[in-house]
Amino acid sequence: GEDVEQSLFLSVxxxxxxxxxxxxxxxxxxxxxxxxxxxxxxxxxxxxxxxxMDMKQDQRLTVLLNKKDKHLSLRIADTQTGDSAIYFxxxxxxxxxxxxxxxxxxxxxxxx
Amino acid sequence: xxxxxxxxxxxxxxxxxxxxxxxxxxxxHNYMYWYRQDPGMGxxxxxxxxxxxxxxxxxxxxGYNVSRSTTExxxxxxELAAPSQTSVYFCASSTTTSxxxxxxFGPGTRLTVL
Numbered sequence: 001g002e003d004v005e006q007s008l009f010l011s012v013x014x015x016x017x018x019x020x021x022x023x024x025x026x027x028x029x030x031x032x033x034x035x036x037x038x039x040x041x042x043x044x045x046x047x048x049x050x051x052x053m054d055m056k057q058d059q060r061l062t063v064l065l066n067k068k069d070k071h072l073s074l075r076i077a078d079t080q081t082g083d084s085a086i087y088f089x090x091x092x093x094x095x096x097x098x099x100x101x102x103x104x105x106x107x108x109x110x111x112x
Numbered sequence: 113x114x115x116x117x118x119x120x121x122x123x124x125x126x127x128x129x130x131x132x133x134x135x136x137x138x139x140x141h142n143y144m145y146w147y148r149q150d151p152g153m154g155x156x157x158x159x160x161x162x163x164x165x166x167x168x169x170x171x172x173x174x175g176y177n178v179s180r181s182t183t184e185x186x187x188x189x190x191e192l193a194a195p196s197q198t199s200v201y202f203c204a205s206s207t208t209t210s211x212x213x214x215x216x217f218g219p220g221t222r223l224t225v226l
Contacts, residue, residue, distance in 0.1 A: 008152060031212065042116070042202055042217030043155075088154065097162060098143050098209035099170070104154040 002026040006089050006103035013111050018076040020106045022089030025070060029091040032065060033100070034074045037086040046087070047074070076108075084110045114138050118203050118218035125193040125225045133188040133221050135203030143206045144186040145215065146170075146178065148199040155202065161186055162209075193225045 003025045012018045024032070030051050035043040049056045049063045049072070056063045062075040076083055089103040119134045137144065142163045147155040157170030161180040175197060177189040186205075190197060200222050204215040 004154070006154075040219075042219050043204075043215075044217070045214045048212055048214075092213065096209050097160060097168070098206050098213050098215070099145075099157060099160060100155075100215065102147075102154040102156075104152055 002091070002093065002101045004089055004091055004101050004103040006087075006106045008104060009107050009109070011109040011111065012079050014079060014081055016079055018074075018079045018083070018108055018110075020074045020076075020087050020089075020108065022072040022074075022103050023070055024072065024089070024091045024101075024103075026091055026093050026101070027070065028094040030094055031092045032063075032072050033090040033092070034061075034063065035088040035090060035102075037088065037105070039085075043088060079108075079110050081110045081112060084108055116203055116205055116216050116218035118201075118221050120221060121219070122222045123224070125190075125223065127193060127195065127225060129193050130189070130191050131193065131223075133190075133201055133203075133223075135186045135188065135218060136184050137186075137203075137205040137216070138184065139205060139207065139216065140183060141205035141207045141216075142183065143209060144180065145204045145206075146176075146186070146188045147202045147204065148172065148197075149202060149220075150199050158188065158201075190223075195225050197223065198225045199223060 086105040090100040146158040159178040203218045
């Protein structure tokens, strides 16, 4: 079945770049998403990429998609302490229900 | 716009008790979803709805029921609470399933079953 995998934890120093990785199995994925969850809050959409793109840049965020390897990454440049959160990768298949399959979430810890 | 609201924020239940988790959205979204989030496990889809009067099972529906009598409300019912249902529950909604189809999430309900 469909599956999305992420590493569970990443620790970086403030000002460094962070790279969070994700692999997925559904080759019919149409959109892939990165959601951010701050402590005690719900998830918020951070960025997304359409499956026919291989890169998307949005200010400090760069999303890379390798469709052949079914690998997605999120790079955060100049990581700040306010970036500390859990980051979820999610994929949407080709059905018309809008259902998302989420990864386990990567906890990003940013040290001052 | 309040967005997606959920009540209660926290709840402790005894085994065998029942309760309803409330979810309301004021964005006139057709699509609504219930997820549970267990530590280190990501979010799992419990039930979803594509419009008023229509609901369907997600990945982990056992032990839960839903209804969708209006566009705004999508309550989740636990009939006989079990310790395995201890989790954080998130409700989400989206306006469409075409294009970006962003899901908007509520703040969550933290449920403990003892």
